Amino acid sequence: MIEIEGLQKTFSAGDNPTAALKDVSLSIKQGEIFGIIGRSGAGKSTLVRCINLLERPSAGRISVNGREISSLSGAALREARREIGMIFQHFNLLSSRTVFDNVAFPLELAGRSKAEIAREVTPLLDLVGLTDKRDRYPSELSGGQKQRVGIARALASKPAVLLCDEATSALDPETTKSILALLRDINRKLGLTIVLITHEMPVIKEICDRVAVLDQGSVVEQGTVFEIFTAPQAEITRRFVSDVIDRPLPSMLIERLQATPLTQGNVVLRIVFTGPTANSPIISEVVQRYGVLLNILQGNVEYIQGAPYGNIVVEAVGQPQAVQEVIDHIRDNNLRVEVLGHVADAHRAVA
Amino acid sequence: MSPMLIGLLLDGLKETIFMVGISAGLAALAGVPLGVVLVVTGNGQILQNKPINRILGAVVNATRSTPFIILLIAIIPVTRLIVGSSIGTAAATVPLTIAATPFVARLAESSLREVDAGLVEAAEAMGASPWQIVTKVLLPEAWPGIVAGITITVVSLIGYSAMAGAVGGGGLGDLGIRYGYQRFQPEVMLAVVVVLIVLVQAVQSAGDLIARRLNKKVPRGKA
Ligand SMILES: Nc1ncnc2c1ncn2[C@@H]1O[C@H](COP(=O)(O)OP(=O)(O)O)[C@@H](O)[C@H]1O
Numbered sequence: 001m002i003e004i005e006g007l008q009k010t011f012s013a014g015d016n017p018t019a020a021l022k023d024v025s026l027s028i029k030q031g032e033i034f035g036i037i038g039r040s041g042a043g044k045s046t047l048v049r050c051i052n053l054l055e056r057p058s059a060g061r062i063s064v065n066g067r068e069i070s071s072l073s074g075a076a077l078r079e080a081r082r083e084i085g086m087i088f089q090h091f092n093l094l095s096s097r098t099v100f101d102n103v104a105f106p107l108e109l110a111g112r113s114k115a116e117i118a119r120e121v122t123p124l125l126d127l128v129g130l131t132d133k134r135d136r137y138p139s140e141l142s143g144g145q146k147q148r149v150g151i152a153r154a155l156a157s158k159p160a161v162l163l164c165d166e167a168t169s170a171l172d173p174e175t176t177k178s179i180l181a182l183l184r185d186i187n188r189k190l191g192l193t194i195v196l197i198t199h200e201m202p203v204i205k206e207i208c209d210r211v212a213v214l215d216q217g218s219v220v221e222q223g224t225v226f227e228i229f230t231a232p233q234a235e236i237t238r239r240f241v242s243d244v245i246d247r248p249l250p251s252m253l254i255e256r257l258q259a260t261p262l263t264q265g266n267v268v269l270r271i272v273f274t275g276p277t278a279n280s281p282i283i284s285e286v287v288q289r290y291g292v293l294l295n296i297l298q299g300n301v302e303y304i305q306g307a308p309y310g311n312i313v314v315e316a317v318g319q320p321q322a323v324q325e326v327i328d329h330i331r332d333n334n335l336r337v338e339v340l341g342h343v344a345d346a347h348r349a350v351a
Numbered sequence: 352m353s354p355m356l357i358g359l360l361l362d363g364l365k366e367t368i369f370m371v372g373i374s375a376g377l378a379a380l381a382g383v384p385l386g387v388v389l390v391v392t393g394n395g396q397i398l399q400n401k402p403i404n405r406i407l408g409a410v411v412n413a414t415r416s417t418p419f420i421i422l423l424i425a426i427i428p429v430t431r432l433i434v435g436s437s438i439g440t441a442a443a444t445v446p447l448t449i450a451a452t453p454f455v456a457r458l459a460e461s462s463l464r465e466v467d468a469g470l471v472e473a474a475e476a477m478g479a480s481p482w483q484i485v486t487k488v489l490l491p492e493a494w495p496g497i498v499a500g501i502t503i504t505v506v507s508l509i510g511y512s513a514m515a516g517a518v519g520g521g522g523l524g525d526l527g528i529r530y531g532y533q534r535f536q537p538e539v540m541l542a543v544v545v546v547l548i549v550l551v552q553a554v555q556s557a558g559d560l561i562a563r564r565l566n567k568k569v570p571r572g573k574a
Pocket residue numbers: 011012013018019020038039040041042043044045046047
């Protein structure tokens with residue numbers, strides 16, 4: 001659907017040129033929601049703006065829907081852009097036009113008749129839930145409503161692709177959820193391919209199918225969202241992922257945690273369950289087989305693309321030998337275990 | 352107030368309105384497009400063009416820095432060419448228009464520059480042509496500011512039109528000078544000043560009202 005090959009972009013403003021994109025290649029499939037995550041300044045906006053040629057690549061090729069974009073200009077480029085919708089962090093609605101006229105804008109640009117425009121805009125307002133706001137001006141809308149207008153406007157020219165540049169970054173978490181749900185809905189209903197740029201991992205987790213991690217102008221990692229979340233490879237990806245998945249340990253536990261084993265102590269373990277194994281009764285199995293008690297200190301199960309991803313922190317109470325056997329057993333079952341440290345046994349200490 | 356004075360004032364008012372109306376109208380017709388060109392040919396803009404931008408900018412600045420009274424006299428040959436005479440109310444509209452056009456252009460330019468670059472970018476992303484960006488994005492978004500700029504121009508023109516008396520242009524200023532200063536009738540001078548104050552006030556209020564009506568950036572309830 002979108003093929004990006006060897007894309008480079010260097011800005012030569014001033015004396016020192018900035019290499020915003022260094023040899024980026026991506027292949028985005030028809031109908032998927034493809035996320036691109038990166039820190040501020042990673043080159044995300046530049047990348048997405050190259051797709052509709054708002055930014056001209058310094059090198060490389062981009063094709064959308066089989067059409068080579070990077071060589072177009074003038075009327076042919078304007079024509080091609082109509083097939084690529086775009087929404088923005090700050091909505092970019094025309095303040096002098098009502099909701100209806102904003103959505104009608106791309107149709108007007110394409111020279112459609114008034115009757116046609118009315119026919120097309122009405123169902124779009126319905127789709128984004130703004131039928132009752134059709135005669136309002138943007139200044140009279142909330143952020144979420146403005147983004148809905150932005151989405152309806154982007155859909156008006158019936159694009160094959162929707163580019164979203166930080167489309168939810170100016171919205172509160174609640175509104176973000178509703179906008180993401182709307183995008184997911186549109187993706188399913190219309191089969192629209194969505195490219196979504198963000199610096200927020202929860203957004204990726206919420207709706208993306210696949211994701212690429214961009215760092216300093218290069219794609220450092222890409223894969224399905226589940227892969228990226230459960231087995232991040234690059235350091236930066238790990239940091240993004242841990243922001244969403246790893247809950248910080250409770251401060252009471254951190255205070256007690258020691259790096260070295262204690263004579264009268266227990267081991268604190270983090271066990272990570274992914275995919276199908278997340279449902280297996282490993283805990284009770286371990287308890288029965290090795291006589292080690294697992295005292296749960298913290299735990300949560302996230303659902304990523306519908307698959308469970310569990311993460312629990314336990315205090316293993318038992319003989320060191322048995323605890324080691326427990327760790328091996330869990331590893332044998334293809335789960336991740338990590339020794340976080342050691343704590344004095346609260347019960348034995350009291351006794 | 353004598354009926355004669357009232358007659359004089361009415362004539363003067365009519366002449367002033369004629370001079371200012373014509374020159375403001377022409378200045379707006381020429382100045383707004385000039386402002387558009389100054390913006391779109393600017394650096395990083397949709398029709399970037401350094402030579403055109405530089406030349407127009409220089410012409411605009413030169414005209415704006417010429418004192419009006421000098422402009423008035425310097426362009427007498429041009430005036431004669433256009434209106435067939437260098438004396439009278441119609442003749443006065445030529446220097447007034449020439450002085451006001453770059454003024455409108457700069458004010459329009461600054462309003463147009465304030466239009467969020469994101470809007471232009473969004474329109475480009477939707478496949479808008481440069482002409483469509485000007486007519487459907489830049490001008491509609493900048494209208495409230497442009498109207499405010501035209502209002503300022505009209506008020507300034509009312510002041511300048513008094514100087515047009517120097518070319519026998521007539522109008523209220525001319526009346527004030529002839530009767531109030533040269534014939535020493537202070538009550539005429541006073542009456543002229545009062546009428547001018549009322550006129551300026553009316554223009555400013557009307558301009559503000561139109562600009563406010565056009566401005567949709569403020570929610571209606573709070574406007
Ligand atoms: N028009 C521009 N001129 C010069 N440098 C730019 C321009 N746009 C972006 N950059 C630079 O390119 C890099 C990537 O920017 P951007 O794509 O906006 O990052 P992101 O969207 O990931 O925050 C940054 O270092 C930025 O300063």
